[in-house]
Amino acid sequence: MLDKLGIPIIQAPMLGAAAESMAIAVSRTGALGSLAVANLNPDKLRRSVAEIRAATPRPFAINTFIQPPVDPAPEIVRAAMELLAPWRERFGLPPQSIPNQWAEPFEPQFAAILDCGPPAASFTFGILTSEQTAALRSRGIFIVGTATTVGEAKAWAEVGSDAICAQGFEAGGHRGSFLKTVPESSIGTLSLVRTIVAAVDLPVIAAGGISDGAGVAAALMLGAAAAQIGTAYLLSNESIISAPWRGAIEAAPDDPTRLTRAISGRFARGIENEFMSAMRRVENEVAAYPVQNALTQELRAAAAKAGSTAPLSLWAGQGVKLARPGGAADITLRLWAEALDAMRNRTKVWLGPDAQKGDRLS
Numbered sequence: 001m002l003d004k005l006g007i008p009i010i011q012a013p014m015l016g017a018a019a020e021s022m023a024i025a026v027s028r029t030g031a032l033g034s035l036a037v038a039n040l041n042p043d044k045l046r047r048s049v050a051e052i053r054a055a056t057p058r059p060f061a062i063n064t065f066i067q068p069p070v071d072p073a074p075e076i077v078r079a080a081m082e083l084l085a086p087w088r089e090r091f092g093l094p095p096q097s098i099p100n101q102w103a104e105p106f107e108p109q110f111a112a113i114l115d116c117g118p119p120a121a122s123f124t125f126g127i128l129t130s131e132q133t134a135a136l137r138s139r140g141i142f143i144v145g146t147a148t149t150v151g152e153a154k155a156w157a158e159v160g161s162d163a164i165c166a167q168g169f170e171a172g173g174h175r176g177s178f179l180k181t182v183p184e185s186s187i188g189t190l191s192l193v194r195t196i197v198a199a200v201d202l203p204v205i206a207a208g209g210i211s212d213g214a215g216v217a218a219a220l221m222l223g224a225a226a227a228q229i230g231t232a233y234l235l236s237n238e239s240i241i242s243a244p245w246r247g248a249i250e251a252a253p254d255d256p257t258r259l260t261r262a263i264s265g266r267f268a269r270g271i272e273n274e275f276m277s278a279m280r281r282v283e284n285e286v287a288a289y290p291v292q293n294a295l296t297q298e299l300r301a302a303a304a305k306a307g308s309t310a311p312l313s314l315w316a317g318q319g320v321k322l323a324r325p326g327g328a329a330d331i332t333l334r335l336w337a338e339a340l341d342a343m344r345n346r347t348k349v350w351l352g353p354d355a356q357k358g359d360r361l362s
């Protein structure tokens with residue numbers, strides 16, 4: 001699958017930031033578009049896969065979270081709700097009610113994936129069983145497991161993954177760590193890709209901090225079969241991020257991102273905002289994912305509607321200052337043209353005159 005791509009670039013699945021249109025636009029270029037389906041019920045998942053399939057004969061990937069069902073203790077939920085109450089009041093929301101479900105259950109989603117058979121499926125936050133990978137393979141689905149450590153890559157190889165997505169610390173949004181703590185899994189893309197390539201006999205996809213053609217070229221030189229890119233698509237025409245989120249990216253100061261647990265209950269990287277700063281003191285006490293994620297959802301939607309970034313999840317990776325506007329297809333083609341250029345002129349990687357001054361590339 002990865003060998004057959006015309007362009008060895010994968011548009012990262014990005015829940016809440018990219019929908020079917022981005023996957024279609026990117027796959028049409030010969031790169032691989034992806035759709036995050038973690039929040040879709042089986043019917044919607046099937047419809048999304050059918051929509052992409054009808055729009056392009058090229059391969060595409062879908063992606064979901066492997067998450068066991070949760071049943072949080074009432075006092076944990078109550079404490080989390082108390083912390084959020086002043087924020088809800090500020091955005092004119094009534095007192096919180098308990099959501100009907102904390103997250104879409106994984107098992108029915110997995111059955112739907114088997115049923116509709118997308119060309120590729122990637123998984124994060126956990127690991128499949130050998131039986132599950134065998135079932136996907138029997139449907140001809142290319143399997144990608146997300147790893148943030150060499151141990152996780154080896155675990156995915158053992159259960160029968162076809163490729164490993166090596167997701168470095170630089171990456172925007174949530175990362176796929178499932179074996180060790182966040183500090184133990186905080187490995188940069190450069191070291192992670194090299195050590196996984198050395199340890200596992202599977203194609204490796206490099207993800208995290210790759211935001212221009214030089215980054216794509218670097219990933220390929222590290223031995224990656226493809227570069228997976230998320231943040232660099234956030235300003236694209238097809239991006240579905242809210243206006244305040246887009247504005248925060250456009251106006252981001254230098255080095256604007258950090259990890260937070262306060263928004264979703266699982267560490268994720270985003271542009272620092274008022275909520276992240278204010279909640280820093282208590283972020284280790286908030287309810288674990290997906291409970292906190294579900295509890296902050298209404299608040300985030302209300303804030304986005306009001307044009308405020310204060311409590312939003314401004315997910316973005318460390319390369320965010322290099323994000324550029326344009327169509328997702330054009331961005332893909334430009335990334336690849338720049339990568340080829342960088343590989344031809346290895347000694348002087350082109351960054352453009354503006355980059356010297358720290359401006360966004362145009």
Ligand SMILES: Cc1cc2nc3c(=O)[nH]c(=O)nc-3n(C[C@H](O)[C@H](O)[C@H](O)COP(=O)(O)O)c2cc1C
Nearest residue numbers: 012014015036124171172173208209230231315317
């Ligand atoms: C807004 C956003 C949403 C994301 N959502 C998902 C997701 O649903 N599933 C997933 O596996 N990875 C998700 N990621 C991580 C990406 O798949 C990818 O690993 C990451 O974007 C690569 O790093 P970069 O952002 O520096 O390009 C998300 C990243 C961002 C920025």
